[in-house]
Amino acid sequence: MAKKIVASTNMNFYCELPELGQTLYARPVSYADDLHLLHQWMHQRHVAPFWKKDIPLEEFKEYFTKSLNNKSRSHFMIYLDEEPICYIMLYEVTSDSIKDYYPYEESDLGVHIVIGLRQHVHEKYLIPIGEILKTHVFTKLPADRVIAEPDVANRIIIPSLEKVGFRIHSQIELPHKSAFLLHCDRETFTPTREITYT
Template identity: 35%
Template sequence: MTLPELAVHVEHEPALDRRLWARPALPEHDTELLWTWMHKPHVVPFWAMDWPQDWIRDYLVRQNEDPARSPLLGFVDDVPVGYIEVYDPARDVLGAHAPVLPGDIGAHVLIGDEEHLGRYSVAIGRAVVRFLFKRPGVLRIVGEPDVRNHQFLSLLAFLGFRRAGEIDLPDKRAAFMVCEREDFERLSGRRRRVTA
């Protein structure tokens, strides 16, 4: 179920000629899809949420009830492709392990649909970063991907994130990644000129 009337972000990606958008992830509509993605071989090692479907539903309920979190479903045109969990890092486990600052925002990103990995990853990544920087008061985007997730770390570097160190979280060794607005805009502008 797409529910485009609930969209919180919509943009047209000219390089792909596709519409990228996101809406809240809703337990009553999206549990089965998220459960399917959480059992995909490319997701399990990094999310470790290959749980029963009722656990995934309960997890989505908790995410929606937590004022420090915003769970979203991302689409390319009318195809659901991924899950985005926006969070306040100061009120997250990350805040206890890394030097987060006022104006920081975090996001966990999962591309569940394998057909949209690869060339779509950059477009989806850019759309997520643009969406986050449009939120009031956001100065930096931070994240803590697993240090073993080399493909995702490479994507973040391409988007303008820098590795600000490594941290030990309860469930993983993570790279503390930071994206300043200026770095993202500078890299995006330069790449747009080169490809135009």
């Protein structure tokens, strides 16, 4: 089962991207280091309509603190060389309301992804990020499936997830959005990226 494991697994790792001549590096989120950057990202025009966290800083502090203290979640930042480009949250489906929308398994994990700047919302970045995410989950965590529930209007992230092995399961109506429920299974996982833990 995935309980309490997502929050305790080593998330310091990197992956070379020879096609870009660059490196993706992952590290755990830090409240002190990342609060203001993530608050800025939530106000970006390509992020705000989907996350709906373009709120005043004091409100965001409350949300961020509560999320970081949630032991059924893990949060990490992705860097492209020295530049932070992506925020990822992994969460245990059993602790989230998404479990009411499909026949979940106890070890299922969900993922939320934020690409900070519009210039990085591109398949050449999204696909490697998806590939290293899958590799991390299926080599380090006891999950047999990862799910995502992007807004149906998100026409960039959905095709990118499909290209790294996610499949659309259904369309669901959540309280705050219409979403496609996508899933990626361990049984179909083939490593396509080598990641190194530090």
